[in-house]
Amino acid sequence: MSTLEAFRKETRDWLEENCPQSMRTPMGENEEPWGGKNPTWTNPDSKVWLDNMASRGWTAPTWPKEYGGGGLSKAEAKILAEELRAIKARPALMSFGIWMLGPALLEFASEEQKLKYLPQIVRGEIRWCQGYSEPGAGSDLAGLQTSAEDKGDHYLVNGQKIWTSYANYADWIFCLVRTDKSVKHNGISFLLIDMETKGVETRPIKLISGSSPFCETFLTDVTVPKENLVGELNKGWTIAKRLLQHEREMISGMGLGGSSSGSGGKPENLAKKYSGEKDGKVADAALRDTITRHKMDGHGFLLTLQRSAAETKAGQNTGAASSMFKYYGTELNKRRFEILLETMGTNGLGWEGDQFSQAELDTTRSWLRSKGNSIEGGTTEVQLNIIAKRVLGLPD
C-alpha cells in the first residue's frame, strides 16, 4: 500500500470513530460552527466534532504542525477533503481566521505572532472579523480613513468600519488602518485589535434577507499595543491584497453549489418535483434548457478550478486567476438561486410560516443572501477591472 493509500485508510477509520453521526447530516439553521469565546452550540456534537478535528490540526489541514495545523501535504489534504465529503461531514469549523487571516499571517507575521494567533484559530477559540470597508472606502478600499496614530508604546485608533460581517459575535478584528495620510496605498498598515478593548463598538445592520450578519464598527480612541502590527508599518496594502485573494477564492467556491445549508438542492430534481416530469425528463422544456445552461457553466467552472490547481502545481500559475474565479463563481451562484426560484414557483418565494417547508423558506433567504456574493470581497466590476488590466494589459 502506498503511503497515500495508507493515509486514506487511516483517515477513514479515524473519521468513522470521531465524526459524530449527527455531524453527517445537513446543517440546520443556527448550527454553523463559528467557535469563538462565546460559542453557541445548538447541537453539542458540534463541539465534540470541532475538538476532535482540532486535536489533529485538521481544521487547518495544510498549516504547519508547530502552529497547530495538520501539517498535511496537498495530496493528503485532498484525501482528507474527499473522505469528509464521502461521509457528508459538516464543516468542523467555519472561520475567517482559517479562510482569510491565517494564510496571511503565515506569510507575513512574525514568529511570535504566528505562535500566538494561529493555534487559537485552529482550535476555534477566537472568532475573527474583517475590518476593511468604510463608508467612504468600498471598492476604492485604499481610500480608507480610519487612522492609527503612533503614541510611542501604542497606537491610538479612530474611525469607522462598515459591512463588518459578524462583528457583533467576533472576539478580534483584523483592520486596515491609515498610518500615513500623505500617500494612499503606501500609508496603510495591518493591525490586529481585541474587540474587548475600550472604544470598540458594533451596531448590527439588517439585510434584505431579514438577518443581520454584519455591522457598523466604531473605533473611538482605541488603544492597540504596537506588537499587534502585522508586517512593516505602511506596508499593509500588500497583506490586504493577498488576504483578498484568499477571500475571493473562498467566495468563488460557492459557484459550485456546495453542500452547505441553504444551498437549495439540485435544480433538475426540484424542477421535476415542482413543475413536473415526463418520461424521466423535466417536463418544461424551457426550464430544462435554462437549468442545463447553468449546469454546463458550473461544470466548466469546476474543471477550470481543477486546471488552475494543476497549473499551480506545475508552477505555471496565472496571477489574476482569483479575480476570474471570484467573478465567474459568484455570478454562477446568483444565477443558480434565480433558477431555483424559477423552478419552485411561488413555493420558492415564501417568507415565513407553516405554509412552507423549511427548505423552501431557506431558499428564499439564501437567494437574497446570494446577491451579496458579487459585492463582498470586491465587486464583479472590480474583478473585471483587474482582469482587464492585469491579464489583458488594457490601459487605464
Add this chain to the structure above:
Amino acid sequence: MALVLNEEQTLLNETAAQFFQEQVPISNLRKLRDDNDAFGIDRNIWKECANLGFAGVLISETYGGSSFGPIGLGLILEQSGKTLSATPFVSTVLLCGTAIQLAGNSTQRQEYLPAIAAGERICALALEERAHHNPTHIETTAIQTENGFTLNGTKTFVLDGHIADQLIVAARTSGATTDQHGITLFLVPAKSDGVSIERMQMADSRNAAKVTLTNVTVSDADVLGSVDGGSDVLDPVLDMGRIGLAAETLGLIQEVFDQTVAYLKERKQFGEVIGSFQALKHRAATMFAEIEVCRSIVLEALSALEEQRNDVPHLASLAKAKLGEVSRLVTNEGLQMHGGVGMTDEFDLGLFMKRARVAAATLGDANFHRDRYATLSNY
C-alpha cells in the same frame, strides 16, 4: 486529468502552430475561395499534414499512424482553427478514420487506414438528411438483395463529399425512420454507379456536398460493423468529431479574441486607445473568463477520450454546446469592437465568424447538445 501538457505534447503544439501559421495561413482559405477552387482544399498541404503525422494522429502505428492520440489531435486542431485551415480533418480523420478503426474488419482497416494516414485518401461520412443534425433520423434505405444491398436516399451537408474517394453511408436496414436500432453503415466508393454528388457552397468556404443515392448496389463485404448496429458505431465516432470540432473552435475563439484585444490597444478614438474605455474592457474581461472555461472543457474532453472514460458523451456535448455559444459571443463581440473595419471582406473577422457558425451547426448545435447533456444526466 491531464490538464497540463507534457513535454512531447508541448513540442507537438509548437510544430503544429508553426506549420499552420507558415504553410496554411488564412490567406490560403481566402485564395481557395476567391479562385472558386473546385477542390476546396490544397491537396499538397494535406500531404504535408500527413508527413507530419497529423493525418494519422488517431491511427495506430500498425496501420501507419502516428499515435499522437486525442490530446495531440486536440492540439493540432486548435492550431488549425487559428488560421482557418481548410483540410479534410473532420471528415477523413475524425469521422471516417474513427469509424473504420472502431468497426472495420482487418481487411477494411488494412485497406483504408494506411491510406488515410498517408493523406492519400479522402473519406466522407454521408449521415445527415435534414437541416439539423439528427443521427437517428435516417430515411435512406438499404434493401437486402441476394449478395448485398441496394441503397436509395439523399444526404445533405456531407463534409468533403464532393472530393471524397470513399463514402461511408448511414442507411436504414430496419425499423422506423427515427429508431436508434436498424441503421447500418456502408463503405461506398464515391464513383459507384448511382451516386451523384453536388457541392454545397457554404458560408465558411469549406467543403460540403449533397449526395444522392439511386439504386446503388453494394456487397455484404461493404458493410462496416454489423447490420442494424450502426448507431453503436456512430455514437463514439460522432463524439470524436464533436470534441475535435470543439478543439478547432477553441483555436478560432482564441485567435479572434487575441486579435480583438490587440486592436483595443492600438485603435485610437477620442484621443485615447479604445481599450481604455470600460464599456469595452469589461466585455473583454467577460470573454476572457468564458474562454478559460472553454479551454478547461476541451482539455477535459480530450483527456476523457485519451483515457477512454465513460463520460465521453457527456463531455462531448458539454464541449460542443459551450464552445458553440462562446464562439458566437466572441466573433460577434470581436466584430463589434472592430467597428466598421470588421464588416469588410478584406478583414479576416468575417471569415472567422462564418466558420464559427458552420462549425457550431456541424454534428449538433448548442440546443441539440444541451438536450443531450440533460438526457445523459437523467433529467
